[in-house]
Amino acid sequence: MTATSEYSVEVRNIRKAFGSVDALRDVSLYARPGEVTAIVGDNGAGKSTLIKCISGVYKADDGEIFINGEPVSFASPEESRSHGIETVYQTLGLVEDLAIWQNLFLNREAVKGIGPFKFLDKNTMRQKSTEMLENLDVYIPSVKSRVRGLSGGQRQAVAICRATGWGSHVVIMDEPTAALGVKETAKVEALIHRLKSQGIAILLISHNFDQVLRLAEHIWVMRQGNVMAGMRAKDTNGDELVALITGASAGRK
Amino acid sequence: MKSNETTSNSSTSVEEFDASFLAKFRIRLKDPYFWADWMVVFAFLLVVIIFGAIAPTKFLTMYNLNNILIASAIPAILVIGQTFVVATAGIDLSVSSVMTLGAVTFGLAFTNGWSVLFACLFGTIAGALCGIVNGVIISKWKINDFIVTLGMLSIASGIALVLSHGSPRQVINESLSKLAIGAVGELPYLMIIALVLATIAHFALFNTRFGTHVFATGGNEDSARSMGISTVRIKIAVYTISGVLAGFAATLAVSRIGSAEPAANTALLLNSVAAVVLGGVSLFGGRGTIFGPIMATILLQSLSNGLTVVGVASYYQYISIGSVVIISAMLVRTSK
Numbered sequence: 252m253t254a255t256s257e258y259s260v261e262v263r264n265i266r267k268a269f270g271s272v273d274a275l276r277d278v279s280l281y282a283r284p285g286e287v288t289a290i291v292g293d294n295g296a297g298k299s300t301l302i303k304c305i306s307g308v309y310k311a312d313d314g315e316i317f318i319n320g321e322p323v324s325f326a327s328p329e330e331s332r333s334h335g336i337e338t339v340y341q342t343l344g345l346v347e348d349l350a351i352w353q354n355l356f357l358n359r360e361a362v363k364g365i366g367p368f369k370f371l372d373k374n375t376m377r378q379k380s381t382e383m384l385e386n387l388d389v390y391i392p393s394v395k396s397r398v399r400g401l402s403g404g405q406r407q408a409v410a411i412c413r414a415t416g417w418g419s420h421v422v423i424m425d426e427p428t429a430a431l432g433v434k435e436t437a438k439v440e441a442l443i444h445r446l447k448s449q450g451i452a453i454l455l456i457s458h459n460f461d462q463v464l465r466l467a468e469h470i471w472v473m474r475q476g477n478v479m480a481g482m483r484a485k486d487t488n489g490d491e492l493v494a495l496i497t498g499a500s501a502g503r504k
Numbered sequence: 505m506k507s508n509e510t511t512s513n514s515s516t517s518v519e520e521f522d523a524s525f526l527a528k529f530r531i532r533l534k535d536p537y538f539w540a541d542w543m544v545v546f547a548f549l550l551v552v553i554i555f556g557a558i559a560p561t562k563f564l565t566m567y568n569l570n571n572i573l574i575a576s577a578i579p580a581i582l583v584i585g586q587t588f589v590v591a592t593a594g595i596d597l598s599v600s601s602v603m604t605l606g607a608v609t610f611g612l613a614f615t616n617g618w619s620v621l622f623a624c625l626f627g628t629i630a631g632a633l634c635g636i637v638n639g640v641i642i643s644k645w646k647i648n649d650f651i652v653t654l655g656m657l658s659i660a661s662g663i664a665l666v667l668s669h670g671s672p673r674q675v676i677n678e679s680l681s682k683l684a685i686g687a688v689g690e691l692p693y694l695m696i697i698a699l700v701l702a703t704i705a706h707f708a709l710f711n712t713r714f715g716t717h718v719f720a721t722g723g724n725e726d727s728a729r730s731m732g733i734s735t736v737r738i739k740i741a742v743y744t745i746s747g748v749l750a751g752f753a754a755t756l757a758v759s760r761i762g763s764a765e766p767a768a769n770t771a772l773l774l775n776s777v778a779a780v781v782l783g784g785v786s787l788f789g790g791r792g793t794i795f796g797p798i799m800a801t802i803l804l805q806s807l808s809n810g811l812t813v814v815g816v817a818s819y820y821q822y823i824s825i826g827s828v829v830i831i832s833a834m835l836v837r838t839s840k
Contacts, residue, residue, distance in 0.1 A: 327732070329732045340730060344724075344731060345727055346719070346727050348786075348791050349720060349723060349790075357720060357728070357731045358713075358728075358732050362712075362713060369712065370707070370712060371710075373711075
């Protein structure tokens with residue numbers, strides 16, 4: 252990578268319409284490495300559409316995406332992934348009836364064998380899975396257990412682990428703690444801090460202003476498909492965010 | 505004093521061990537999957553014990569065991585395909601009539617001078633085509649699997665009737681009849697073929713990426729897709745596997761009967777669905793084994809064989825097999 256940029260990921264003038272509905276009108280924002288960048292906004296503000304454009308699920312009608320300063324274009328989630336962008340969706344994307352290690356290696360299975368006869372290398376995958384989870388500081392009984400038996404926090408940890416275990420440098424998280432209790436939320440937040448310290452850029456979507464102000468370095472406010480404001484988290488407060496989200500305040504860019 | 509302490513310590517740890525062992529055992533017994541996985545083995549033992557007690561000289565003979573294994577071979581091959589389909593949360597209701605189409609295709613090719621090997625190949629291809637059509641319509645056009653395969657059930661048996669003009673074709677071939685009656689020791693050739701296919705299927709499901717993706721597609725299709733798995737391709741593949749196996753099993757059916765019959769054997773369809781349920785494969789997809797459904801197939805054949813041996817009229821056998829299927833499904837469900 253020769254191109255260098257201050258930003259791990261940057262989008263410029265992204266537009267996306269579904270039929271006559273303009274989901275994203277003209278969105279420009281960025282995220283720095285080693286920081287949590289929060290995107291807040293009401294339902295329908297365009298947050299999910301935006302992250303789906305970045306993660307390759309949707310193709311933007313117009314606009315540019317830069318990864319570490321390099322212009323990129325994604326036709327599929329795999330292409331986005333191959334550029335080091337991982338997404339942890341609200342639904343987590345885990346298969347409950349598969350073991351933890353199978354989920355961690357889903358569609359990235361390690362195989363061994365000759366020619367067309369390739370068999371799963373289960374030992375390697377189990378061993379690597381154990382190592383991946385050890386970095387997380389979340390109690391997981393065994394990588395052989397099925398995801399079905401895990402708590403919400405443990406599942407979130409497995410999903411985050413899968414997103415970060417492959418040398419990714421941008422992790423998008425959609426409401427990572429919405430379904431969790433207080434203790435588990437604290438665990439996941441600790442996990443996010445840890446990722447941050449590894450230099451990963453984290454794009455966080457959250458409805459929880461306290462959490463956003465606690466975790467994020469930078470905050471973008473979206474409303475009706477537009478970015479209303481972007482500011483450092485230390486320069487704002489919950490009241491201002493509410494005003495921006497509801498449209499009571501016109502915003503600043 | 506000191507030694508006393510150690511003894512009391514060790515005795516408590518033994519008790520703890522016992523307690524934790526019992527607790528684990530209790531947890532295991534409460535786990536519905538434990539019952540789903542092992543129910544078929546218990547049921548099989550039950551059938552063997554009951555019929556063995558009623559008619560030990562008729563049921564528990566090598567000759568009769570051989571009969572059960574021969575009768576199990578064809579349904580076992582069909583159930584392998586059904587297992588792949590059900591593991592993706594689908595169902596293939598067309599297996600029995602696809603097999604009939606395979607048999608008619610076999611008969612047509614054979615009576616037109618093709619060798620057994622080529623006739624078998626044509627039968628298998630006919631089955632494969634039905635499977636591909638099922639898979640493509642279900643996965644690409646997102647039409648309900650139940651409806652599509654039910655339609656295919658009718659279409660395949662219709663084509664079989666058209667091609668054969670409704671009448672069976674005699675297939676007389678020495679190697680084919682050897683296949684039907686031969687055995688290695690007590691293990692019939694037909695069952696060996698079924699077991700070889702089952703072993704390959706087991707490896708495909710549990711030791712390849714494809715197998716993992718089959719379970720992922722059935723367990724959570726959205727998750728599988730979000731990880732980049734082409735669930736469309738997986739679904740087409742499993743219906744094709746089911747079609748291929750049904751088309752191939754037709755050769756074995758022809759070898760047993762000695763002719764290619766255009767009449768559909770609906771009992772085989774019930775059997776394949778029943779064995780999948782009995783064998784602990786979740787109808788909601790994502791879970792299952794090959795061993796379970798194969799075992800369940802042998803169980804169902806033992807049951808109908810046992811009923812015949814003790815002299816129950818075949819009409820009652822339909823009732824008893826249907827009941828066993830429903831009861832087993834209820835057992836798995838209520839324990840959830």
